[in-house]
Each structure stands twice: as C-alpha cells, then as structure tokens.
Amino acid sequence: MDAPAPETRESGTGSPGARCILAFTLETQEFGLPLDAIVEIIAHGHVTPVPHPEPAIEGILPLRGRMVTLLNLRRLLDRPEREAGSSAQIIVTETSGDLLGLVVDTVTRVMTTSAIPEPLERVAGLDGPDPFEGTVRSGDGRMILLDLPAILRGLE
Amino acid sequence: MPDEGGSPPDRDGSRREFVSEAEEILERLSDGLRELERVFAAGTPHLEAVNTIFRETHSLKGFAGLLGFPDIASLAHELEDLLSRLRLGGALDGTILDLVHESLDALFEVLGCVRSGAPARGDLGTVSDRLRRATATLVPSPVSSLDGVDLPPGVLASLTEFEERRLRELRGRGRRLALVRLRVDTQRLEDDLAEATRRTGEMGEVIATLPMAAGPDGGVALELLVTSERPLRPDDWPRGLVSGIREIAAPGGHVAAGTPGSGGPPVAAMGEPEAQSGTLRIPVSRLDDVLVRAGDLSIAVAALEGGVRAISERDPEDRLMRVVDPLLRAIATRLKALQRGVIDARLVPLEQVFRKVGRLVARTARAAGKEADLHTLGADTEIDKAVMDALAPPLMHLTTNALDHGIEPPEERQRAGKARRGRVVLSACRRGPSVVIDVIDDGRGIALEAVRAAAETRALIAPGKEITRDEAWDLIFRPGFSTAGRVSVVSGRGVGLDVVRRSLRRLKGAIEVRSVEGQGTTFTLTVPISLALVPAIIVRSMGRRFAIPVGSIRENLRLDGSRLRAAAGDEIYDHPAGPLRLLRLDRLLAGRSSVEPGGEGRYALVAGGGARRTGIIVDDLLGRQDVVVKPLGRWLRDRPGIAGATDLGDAGAVLVLDPEALVAGANDGRARS
Numbered sequence: 001m002d003a004p005a006p007e008t009r010e011s012g013t014g015s016p017g018a019r020c021i022l023a024f025t026l027e028t029q030e031f032g033l034p035l036d037a038i039v040e041i042i043a044h045g046h047v048t049p050v051p052h053p054e055p056a057i058e059g060i061l062p063l064r065g066r067m068v069t070l071l072n073l074r075r076l077l078d079r080p081e082r083e084a085g086s087s088a089q090i091i092v093t094e095t096s097g098d099l100l101g102l103v104v105d106t107v108t109r110v111m112t113t114s115a116i117p118e119p120l121e122r123v124a125g126l127d128g129p130d131p132f133e134g135t136v137r138s139g140d141g142r143m144i145l146l147d148l149p150a151i152l153r154g155l156e
Numbered sequence: 157m158p159d160e161g162g163s164p165p166d167r168d169g170s171r172r173e174f175v176s177e178a179e180e181i182l183e184r185l186s187d188g189l190r191e192l193e194r195v196f197a198a199g200t201p202h203l204e205a206v207n208t209i210f211r212e213t214h215s216l217k218g219f220a221g222l223l224g225f226p227d228i229a230s231l232a233h234e235l236e237d238l239l240s241r242l243r244l245g246g247a248l249d250g251t252i253l254d255l256v257h258e259s260l261d262a263l264f265e266v267l268g269c270v271r272s273g274a275p276a277r278g279d280l281g282t283v284s285d286r287l288r289r290a291t292a293t294l295v296p297s298p299v300s301s302l303d304g305v306d307l308p309p310g311v312l313a314s315l316t317e318f319e320e321r322r323l324r325e326l327r328g329r330g331r332r333l334a335l336v337r338l339r340v341d342t343q344r345l346e347d348d349l350a351e352a353t354r355r356t357g358e359m360g361e362v363i364a365t366l367p368m369a370a371g372p373d374g375g376v377a378l379e380l381l382v383t384s385e386r387p388l389r390p391d392d393w394p395r396g397l398v399s400g401i402r403e404i405a406a407p408g409g410h411v412a413a414g415t416p417g418s419g420g421p422p423v424a425a426m427g428e429p430e431a432q433s434g435t436l437r438i439p440v441s442r443l444d445d446v447l448v449r450a451g452d453l454s455i456a457v458a459a460l461e462g463g464v465r466a467i468s469e470r471d472p473e474d475r476l477m478r479v480v481d482p483l484l485r486a487i488a489t490r491l492k493a494l495q496r497g498v499i500d501a502r503l504v505p506l507e508q509v510f511r512k513v514g515r516l517v518a519r520t521a522r523a524a525g526k527e528a529d530l531h532t533l534g535a536d537t538e539i540d541k542a543v544m545d546a547l548a549p550p551l552m553h554l555t556t557n558a559l560d561h562g563i564e565p566p567e568e569r570q571r572a573g574k575a576r577r578g579r580v581v582l583s584a585c586r587r588g589p590s591v592v593i594d595v596i597d598d599g600r601g602i603a604l605e606a607v608r609a610a611a612e613t614r615a616l617i618a619p620g621k622e623i624t625r626d627e628a629w630d631l632i633f634r635p636g637f638s639t640a641g642r643v644s645v646v647s648g649r650g651v652g653l654d655v656v657r658r659s660l661r662r663l664k665g666a667i668e669v670r671s672v673e674g675q676g677t678t679f680t681l682t683v684p685i686s687l688a689l690v691p692a693i694i695v696r697s698m699g700r701r702f703a704i705p706v707g708s709i710r711e712n713l714r715l716d717g718s719r720l721r722a723a724a725g726d727e728i729y730d731h732p733a734g735p736l737r738l739l740r741l742d743r744l745l746a747g748r749s750s751v752e753p754g755g756e757g758r759y760a761l762v763a764g765g766g767a768r769r770t771g772i773i774v775d776d777l778l779g780r781q782d783v784v785v786k787p788l789g790r791w792l793r794d795r796p797g798i799a800g801a802t803d804l805g806d807a808g809a810v811l812v813l814d815p816e817a818l819v820a821g822a823n824d825g826r827a828r829s
Contacts, residue, residue: 046808048700048801050792057791060811062803065452069789098789155791 018114021136022091023143024104026074030143032111032136033102037093037148041107044088054155058103061090068092068101076131076151095152111138117145173779174223175271180489181216182263185209189256196248203243209256210239216263218588223780224712227280228266234287235259238294244321246294255290259283307404311335311366311381319364323383326361331383333405335366336398338378346508349378352397354437359392360384365511440541443502447688450495451784457488458805495782499686503538506584506591509548510535513555513582520559527577528563530555534584539591540686546663547593547683550656554595554679555580557653562599562677572674574598587682589691590665590707595679602671604628610637626767629669633657664690664705664785664799666816668765682707689782692812693761694804695774697741703783703802703812704761704772711762713771729760729771736762738771739819763815770819785812 020035042063047070049059056076061068070090074082082088082105090101117134131154133145192205217232235256242248262283315323327333336356340348349365356362363381377399382388385407390398461484468477510532517530539547563569563578570576581596607628611617616634623631631637635654660667665683684690684707692703693712719730720738727738738760760771783802786809787793797818801809 048809048811050788050795050798050811052792052795054791060788060792060801060809062786062801062809065448065455065786065803067786067788067801067809069791096790098791100789100791 018112021111021113021143021145022107023109023111023138024089024091024107026077026079026105030108030138030141031073031104032138032143032145033091033093033148034145035110037095039092039094039099042090042092042101044090044103057155061101063092063099066099068099070101070103071151071155072103073146074103074105093148095148100152113138120144171270171273173781174219174225175267177780178216178219178228178267179264180492181212181219182260182267185212185216185260188212189253189260192248192256193253196253202248206239206242206248210236210243213239214586215588218586218590222588222706222712225270228263231259231263231280231284231287234284234291238287238291241291241294252290252294255286259287307333311364311379315364315381319381322361323363323381326363326383327405330407331360331385332387332403332407334382334384334388335402335404336380336382336388337400337402338380338397339399340378340397348397352380352393354435355393355397356380356382357435359386359388440502443498444688447495447498447502450491450498451689454488454491454495455784455803455805457484457491460484461488462806492782495689499540499688502540502542502686502688504541504544505536506539506544506547506593507535509544509551510582510584512548513551516552516555517559517580520556521563521578524560524563525565526559526563527566528559528580529577531579531581532583533581537584537586537591538685539683540688543591543663543683543685543687546659547681550659550667550681551582551593551595553652553656555582558595558597558599558677562597562601564600568600572600586685588706590682590684593681593683595681596676597678598676601673601675601677602628602632602669603673607631624767629671629765630767632669633667661814661816663687664707664814666708666763666765688784690785690812691780692783692802693780694778694810695759695761696776696778697774701778701804701810702741702774703781703810704815705799705812706780708763708815709761710765710769712777713760713762715758715760715773727773731771736760736769736771738773740773741818761815764819768819772815772818783810783812 021032022035022038023030023032025031042061047059047061050057056072058070058072058075061070068090074080086105088103088105089107090103091107092099092101094100113136115136117136119134120132131147131151133147133150135142135144137143188205188209192202192209195202195205213232213236217229217236220226220228220232238252238255242252262279266280312320323333336352338349338352340352353362353365360382361384363383366379366381387403388401390396390401392398464477464481464484467474468481471477514530514532517528521528558580559578563580564572564574566576569578579596579598581594583594583596585592604623604625608617608621608623611623611631611634612619612621614637616631616637617623633653633656637654657667660681660683663683664687665681667682668680669677670680671677684705690703691706693706693709695702695704713729713731713736715729721728721730727740729736729738740757757773757775759774759777761774762769762771764770781804783804785800785802787800788795788798792798797814799812799814799817801811804810
C-alpha cells in the first residue's frame with residue numbers, strides 16, 4: 001500500500017536529461033512510458049475478470065507463478081473500447097513487489113529523449129491525479145508521456 | 157453430507173476425482189500393510205507401521221465423509237478403531253492382518269463400482285461388522301507397570317496416554333528416568349526449548365515437556381521428562397539451560413518388581429541400540445523453496461497434460477500421444493507424492509501451541525480470580541508449522557476469554573452446583589484435509605439477552621429487535637461488537653472475536669460457536685493442515701472456473717429444482733436440516749464483462765454456520781485439486797470473498813474464493829465484514 005518506489009522514474013538513466021521511453025499506441029495516438037519500471041511485454045489474452053470499483057482494472061493474468069493485475073489504459077484514459085477481436089499487448093511493470101500490466105494496443109518501439117516534456121492541458125472528465133507527464137516530440141508528431149507514479153496513486 | 161449418500165453420486169468430475177484420490181490413499185495403505193506384514197514376520201516392533209496405516213485410514217475416513225460416501229467412511233471408521241487398539245498394544249496376529257487385507261480389498265472393489273457408476277452395497281457392511289467384532293476382542297496389552305518409579309503424581313497425571321505408554325516401554329527396557337529442569341528466557345522460549353529438546357534427544361528421549369509454575373524474575377521454568385541410558389549432567393546442555401536434574405529411576409533394576417512377564421532382559425543384553433533415525437534441523441524456507449519449485453513444475457506438467465489431451469481428442473489414434481499420455485500421468489502422480497512429502501516434512505504436532513496456551517492458563521486464571529484447569533486432547537495432531545504459529549494468537553485469545561468471561565468465580569460456581577474449579581479443554585483432531593480444534597469451557601455460557609442488549613447499544617440491530625441464538629452467535633463476531641473496551645458488558649464473550657475470526661480467515665479456516673447458558677461455550681476452529689497446497693473443489697459458475705477451499709465447505713449439495721423457492725428476494729432451498737439460503741456467485745462477483753446470467757445452478761456448496769449458513773450455487777463441480785494459492789496484487793488484495801488466485805496450468809488464472817467472507821458479506825448486507 002505504500003507509494004510506489006521512487007526509482008520508477010528518475011533512476012536507471014545515464015545522463016540527467018536522457019531517458020529511455022517505450023512507445024505504444026492507443027487508437028492512433030502515440031504514448032510513451034519510461035522504461036525503468038517495465039519488466040516485460042506480453043500478449044493480451046485469457047484474462048480472469050475480478051470485480052473492482054475502478055472499471056479500468058480488468059482482472060488478472062498469471063505470469064510465471066505470479067499474478068499480474070491488468071489496467072486497461074483505454075478505459076483509464078477515457079477512450080473508446082477496443083474493437084472485439086482486435087489484439088492487444090500488456091506492458092508489465094513492477095512496483096513495490098506487485099506486478100501491474102498496462103493493456104495497450106501495440107508496443108511500437110523504444111526511443112531515447114532528452115527533451116523536457118511540455119505540459120499538457122488537463123483533460124476534462126478524468127478523476128484523480130493527472131496521469132500525464134507532458135508531451136515530447138516524436139518523429140513529426142508529439143508523443144504523450146504517461147506518469148506511472150501518478151497513475152498508481154490514482155489507484156490506491 | 158449429500159442426502160443421497162454414495163449411490164448415485166455427482167456424475168462426472170467430482171466422482172472421478174474422489175476415486176483417484178481414494179485409490180491413492182488405498183495404495184499407500186497397501187504399502188503400509190506390506191510393511192506391517194514384514195515387521196510382524198520379522199518379529200520387530202510394529203508400532204510405527206501401525207501408526208502409518210492408522211493415519212492413512214484416518215484421512216480416507218475424513219475424505220470419504222466429506223465428499224459424501226458414508227459406506228466407505230464407516231468402514232474406514234471401523235478399521236481405524238481396530239488400528240487404534242493395536243496402537244495401544246492390542247495383540248497383532250495373522251487373523252487381524254487378514255481382516256485388514258480384506259477391508260482393503262473391499263474398499264478397492266467398492267471404489268471400482270463408484271468409478272463405473274454401479275451401485276455397490278452388500279460387502280462393506282459385512283466387513284464392517286467383522287471389524288467391529290475383532291476390535292472388541294483386542295485388549296490393550298498390559299505393559300510393565302511404573303512401580304518403583306517415584307514420579308510425582310502431578311507429572312504422571314499430565315502425561316498423555318501415548319506418553320505414558322512410551323514411558324512404560326522404555327522403562328521396560330531398563331532406561332534411566334530423570335526430570336530435567338530448564339531455565340529458559342521468556343523472550344526466546346521457543347528457541348531455547350527447541351535447543352534443549354534437541355540436545356536431550358541426542359542423549360536419550362524426551363517423553364514429555366512439562367510446564368512449571370512461572371519462575372521468579374520473569375523466566376519460565378519447564379521440566380523435561382527424559383529417559384536415557386547414561387546418567388545426565390547439567391553441563392550436557394549449553395549456556396546454563398539446565399538448572400537441575402532429578403533422577404527418578406535408576407537403570408533397569410527394580411522395574412521388574414511385581415510385573416511378571418516383563419522381567420525383561422538385563423540392560424547389558426539390550427546391547428543393540430535402537431535404530432536411531434537421524435534428525436536434521438533445517439530452516440523452513442529451504443523446504444518452501446523446494447515446494448515452490450515442485451508447484452511450478454506441477455503447473456508445467458498440467459499444461460503439458462492439457463496439450464496432450466487436446467491432441468488426443470483431435471486424433472485418438474495418435475501413436476506418440478498414446479505413448480506419452482501414461483508417462484505423463486506417472487510423472488504427475490510422482491510429482492504429487494513429492495509435494496506431499498515436502499508438505500509432510502513441514503508438519504509438526506499441535507503440542508507446541510497447546511503448551512503455549514497451557515503456560516498462560518494458571519496466570520490468567522489467578523489474575524481473573526478464577527480457578528481452572530486446562531485439559532488437552534489430540535496434541536499429537538500434526539499441522540503445518542506456519543499454520544500452527546498463526547493459530548497461537550487466536551487460541552490464546554479464546555482461552556483468555558474463556559477464563560476471563562466464561563468461567564465463573566469459584567463461589568458462583570459452587571452456588572450453581574458446579575465444581576469449584578472450572579475446566580477449559582483444547583481438543584484437536586484431523587478431519588480430512590483440515591484440523592478441527594475445539595476450545596471448550598464449562599462456564600456460564602453466552603447470555604442471549606446480554607448479546608442482544610450490547611448489539612442494540614452499538615446499533616448493530618434495530619432497537620427492541622428480538623434475536624435468535626444463531627443471530628447472537630453471529631453478532632459476537634461482528635467488528636464493533638466489542639469495542640467498548642476492557643470492561644466486559646457481556647456476560648459471555650465478545651472481546652475482539654472479530655479479530656479472531658479475521659485471523660482464521662487468513663488461514664483459510666473458519667470459526668463457529670455453540671453455547672448453552674449456564675453450561676458453557678465451545679468454539680470450533682477449522683483450519684487446513686497446510687497452506688502451501690490448499691485442497692480445493694474446482695467449480696464452474698457463470699462460465700468461469702473458481703477454486704473453493706474444501707476446509708470452508710460444510711456440505712456439497714446436488715440441487716433438486718422442486719425444493720427451490722423464493723422468499724423476500726432470496727432463494728431458499730428446502731434442506732432436510734432446515735431451510736437453506738442460497739446465493740448466486742454472479743450477484744457477488746459479477747464483473748463488468750458480460751457473463752452468462754443464471755446458469756444451470758445444479759449444485760450448492762454450503763458454507764458458514766448458524767445464521768450465516770448459506771449455499772453458494774454453482775453450475776458444475778469439475779473436480780477436487782490441491783491448489784497453490786498466489787496472492788493478488790495490492791490493488792485487488794482486499795476484495796471481499798477472494799482469497800487469491802491459482803494457476804492450474806491451462807489458460808488463465810482461477811480465482812480462489814473465500815466462502816466464509818462471501819457468505820458474511822451477503823449476510824451483513826454490504827460487501828464489508
């Protein structure tokens with residue numbers, strides 16, 4: 001129940017500015033998550049639903065003898081549900097000894113950025129802490145960086 | 157148990173599961189019997205072999221009883237009686253051995269019938285009768301008396317039947333006998349005691365550990381009753397653990413006096429030392445590592461089995477699969493034996509925790525101005541070390557409560573026509589995969605009216621509302637019932653019972669209470685023998701599978717549609733033992749994702765006692781399986797009714813339910829408990 005360990009954000013990167021980011025998509029929008037807390041990426045499937053007041057908590061999935069709690073990012077970020085039958089991937093993160101799997105559409109790549117994220121306007125209709133760290137440039141568009149510790153705080 | 161008994165038992169899964177599990181027990185019984193034959197023929201002591209068979213018979217009885225095969229349970233019961241006479245020294249002979257063989261044959265045969273679905277009655281009854289007659293002819297053998305042994309009467313009285321017999325046997329072989337007084341530090345009591353016991357075991361045998369009145373300066377005094385071949389000296393133990401040794405009886409010598417027939421050979425002739433089985437002390441975590449690995453391996457094997465099954469179903473003629481399948485099954489069986497072996501290695505007798513409670517009684521009673529004795533039964537019942545450790549606080553709590561609130565002051569007892577000294581009894585026995593512990597006192601019982609008034613004051617019930625006994629028993633476990641502090645308003649119990657119930661739930665166990673005003677109170681605790689592997693029934697409901705720990709299920713009902721009726725928004729089932737409230741899992745566990753509503757609801761698993769007694773409706777019973785319960789992440793850990801999840805090696809995780817909490821949540825009207 002403690003706040004997630006601080007190392008989920010700042011540590012692990014070499015020079016102060018440069019960070020490794022895992023990029024993924026939800027619908028057509030590109031998102032990014034710092035690589036530090038990520039354990040692995042697995043395919044979505046065979047979810048066992050568990051009732052929870054937070055609708056974005058989808059259920060659980062066994063992973064090598066441990067149970068991963070699944071968080072549907074589309075639901076968390078108030079986006080339309082995936083079409084039935086479309087595939088999805090799970091980004092498994094570990095904080096304070098528990099595994100949380102973020103359900104995303106497709107993981108695209110790993111990139112390095114040293115840019116300071118530009119703040120994003122607060123999205124209306126979202127409860128809890130703002131889950132975004134800001135946006136950084138990616139290719140010719142902009143990628144939205146997620147703030148995992150904030151997401152976790154929102155779930156406590 | 158299901159009203160229909162064993163005749164048309166639940167079709168498919170659960171019957172097959174029962175048969176294969178029961179056959180495994182019978183296989184082990186046969187092995188045990190072979191061993192017994194061997195030692196009997198060799199003329200060597202057969203107590204160990206009898207003990208082994210006894211234990212297996214006992215599990216078979218519990219298991220058959222639990223799953224509703226009364227004929228098998230009753231034969232096992234008769235066999236158990238016979239074996240327990242043998243354990244107490246009844247003379248073993250060829251006729252008895254034959255009878256045990258015949259019992260096993262009959263059991264194998266009836267299992268075959270259960271497997272094929274054919275009705276089988278006849279034979280079991282006859283064998284049961286013969287067992288009963290044979291048991292009657294067995295008298296516990298006379299053993300050498302303890303004449304000439306100057307054992308303080310208090311010590312002799314506190315020995316269990318087993319300890320006393322062991323003492324007589326060893327005296328019969330001319331061992332020395334001594335009381336070794338230990339000085340142990342309260343802080344490190346368990347460690348010191350374990351250390352002292354281990355050291356003593358190297359020199360002789362500890363017959364019993366006897367608590368003494370508390371020593372001065374906070375230390376605790378204990379005495380070990382020890383038999384040994386050589387005289388013992390305090391410096392045989394390290395760190396001044398031993399403060400004194402009192403020789404009770406010299407070697408051999410006068411033990412034979414007045415005991416014809418056991419004159420026994422002189423000590424010198426004993427020559428051969430007893431075959432000492434070596435003991436090894438290792439950290440529990442090492443065993444746990446092995447267990448976790450075995451568990452992971454069995455998940456992998458289950459996945460492999462699933463694959464083979466899928467291929468075989470598609471092509472029953474697949475030659476490779478026909479070769480692989482039996483091999484795989486053999487691996488699975490051995491793996492199970494391996495897991496069981498490791499789990500057994502973690503088992504310890506409940507004795508330790510009973511003694512811990514025992515040490516507390518005299519002081520607590522004195523502090524409360526009561527006079528009371530503690531009696532323990534079944535202290536040799538084995539249970540997983542972790543479960544035993546976790547049982548200590550609730551048992552101490554219940555015992556303190558019994559002394560504080562249950563047992564009356566001596567004068568009041570006398571006025572009520574009771575003995576001045578109250579009795580608190582701790583009694584344990586194994587029932588299938590569970591251990592059942594009763595905490596019994598002969599005090600004033602729980603006063604219904606007092607519970608009602610207290611509940612009213614705390615707004616747990618509407619003012620002026622009448623309550624039934626079952627409702628009262630339920631109320632005393634409610635959080636908030638006892639927050640009034642130390643001053644006990646209730647003339648019975650109620651101090652922190654919600655805490656006790658919560659700790660039992662954590663152990664995947666249950667607690668129930670029965671009380672008669674003026675006569676006493678009994679708390680019954682049921683806990684699984686081990687938490688590493690929890691025996692569970694796998695059920696299907698809403699198109700999904702769930703695992704329900706066997707320990708929290710009281711009955712397993714096949715629903716008869718004509719006995720169902722609706723009342724006040726609930727479904728009620730006309731059960732022979734009274735109306736039973738039914739509960740649908742979809743009401744409690746429905747997620748947002750679309751689930752099949754309704755379902756066939758062919759079975760109900762009954763959980764909860766008294767007012768909480770409730771049947772959980774499920775569509776199908778898929779089988780019985782030992783599951784490794786994995787904790788859920790912190791976001792889901794406190795979901796009511798869910799104890800964790802397990803991986804059965806095929807697609808997805810299976811939720812492990814906590815029926816007590818489900819039933820409690822439904823009864824309290826909200827999903828809290």
